[in-house]
Amino acid sequence: MSIQENQSSPLRPFPNVLGTIGWTPLIHLASISDEIGIPVYAKVEAYNPGHSAKDRIALYMVEKAEREGRLQPGGTLIEASSGNTGYSLAMVAALKGYKTLITVPSKISKEKLNLLKAMGAEVEICPKEAAPEDPRSYYSRAVALSKEIPNSCYLDQNHHLANSEAHYHSTGPEIWEQTEGKVTHFLCASGTGGTISGTARYLKEMNPSVKVIGIDAYGSVLKKYHETNEFHQDEIYSNTLEGVGKSIIPGNTDFQIIDEYVKAADRESALCARQIAREEGLLVGYSSGAVLAGLYKMMDTLQPEDCVVLLFSDHGSRYLSKIFDDDWMTAQGFLDQPEKKRAPRTTPEPAVQKPSIRERVVATFRELAASANLLP
Numbered sequence: 001m002s003i004q005e006n007q008s009s010p011l012r013p014f015p016n017v018l019g020t021i022g023w024t025p026l027i028h029l030a031s032i033s034d035e036i037g038i039p040v041y042a043k044v045e046a047y048n049p050g051h052s053a054k055d056r057i058a059l060y061m062v063e064k065a066e067r068e069g070r071l072q073p074g075g076t077l078i079e080a081s082s083g084n085t086g087y088s089l090a091m092v093a094a095l096k097g098y099k100t101l102i103t104v105p106s107k108i109s110k111e112k113l114n115l116l117k118a119m120g121a122e123v124e125i126c127p128k129e130a131a132p133e134d135p136r137s138y139y140s141r142a143v144a145l146s147k148e149i150p151n152s153c154y155l156d157q158n159h160h161l162a163n164s165e166a167h168y169h170s171t172g173p174e175i176w177e178q179t180e181g182k183v184t185h186f187l188c189a190s191g192t193g194g195t196i197s198g199t200a201r202y203l204k205e206m207n208p209s210v211k212v213i214g215i216d217a218y219g220s221v222l223k224k225y226h227e228t229n230e231f232h233q234d235e236i237y238s239n240t241l242e243g244v245g246k247s248i249i250p251g252n253t254d255f256q257i258i259d260e261y262v263k264a265a266d267r268e269s270a271l272c273a274r275q276i277a278r279e280e281g282l283l284v285g286y287s288s289g290a291v292l293a294g295l296y297k298m299m300d301t302l303q304p305e306d307c308v309v310l311l312f313s314d315h316g317s318r319y320l321s322k323i324f325d326d327d328w329m330t331a332q333g334f335l336d337q338p339e340k341k342r343a344p345r346t347t348p349e350p351a352v353q354k355p356s357i358r359e360r361v362v363a364t365f366r367e368l369a370a371s372a373n374l375l376p
């Protein structure tokens with residue numbers, strides 16, 4: 001059942017949890033829109049049942065593998081994941097009777113690790129510093145395990161185009177419909193590139209002038225590759241952001257369709273995620289903070305009549321021990337300067353009515369009478 005079909009009759013009971021994937025809300029960011037003077041909306045993917053955009057691709061990739069005969073009943077789903085795709089796959093597997101084996105980099109947050117296990121996935125933690133071609137890396141281990149384990153299927157979110165197709169068929173049409181075709185700018189974190197590329201392909205088919213801005217991390221090769229068409233090894237170094245940027249060129253990133261990449265740093269992304277919680281009441285993840293940081297960097301190019309959509313990939317509860325933990329933030333040196341205080345709302349004070357002459361005469365009389373003890 002496709003995501004679009006799932007949502008055709010939302011008042012009836014859903015056949016199972018997978019039926020609730022997609023059709024996440026588009027939410028106006030009132031405080032941020034006020035601040036920059038342009039309407040800004042967030043596509044909040046934490047409303048998916050697995051609390052991230054990866055639910056969409058997990059369901060789509062598994063059903064495509066089933067249709068193509070790459071996945072047999074009782075088989076094992078294998079994926080290299082920074083956590084979210086693994087969790088969504090484990091959720092799909094729970095409903096469809098598969099096993100799940102996820103290789104993760106050691107920088108994964110504790111919450112994501114525990115969530116994977118809670119959903120029944122088997123997890124192998126791989127050294128985060130291992131280069132992709134290193135046999136110890138989480139990419140290489142996923143490939144090796146898929147060769148060792150009979151009746152297993154490596155879904156390969158980086159290169160298998162089912163990833164971006166899922167967003168072409170769901171996220172793109174949803175944003176188009178929810179903005180009534182008014183979206184002018186789409187900002188999205190780029191990891192595998194599936195979310196940004198699939199969504200952008202649909203939006204640009206509907207209106208070729210929609211601007212698509214990818215958010216990349218410092219320590220990732222994507223922005224430089226987009227600008228030079230060359231892979232720069234010296235761009236790679238470790239960072240604390242999760243899910244944003246890459247040390248490989250993923251097949252799911254359509255560099256032609258992305259107009260521009262903006263880099264977001266670890267610290268500013270963390271502070272922006274905290275700002276979103278405190279100003280908009282939305283607890284979203286670290287990469288969502290990176291997207292807001294990216295917006296601040298390119299907002300000078302926007303016009304008041306533009307309509308900006310930010311994609312917030314996942315839920316903030318996955319980062320309680322990181323960006324929402326003051327001790328972690330302090331240890332990283334991210335709280336050296338005081339955090340931005342919320343600007344007071346610019347609601348005008350109610351106009352003070354001046355008392356009439358009669359009211360002033362009565363008040364004066366009352367004061368005189370009170371001082372002369374004439375009043376009871």
Ligand code: PMP
Binds near residue numbers: 085192195243
């Ligand atoms: N944010 C988070 C938290 C993620 O886990 C990912 C996926 N790695 C992304 C953003 C980027 O999404 P995509 O892989 O579709 O580019």
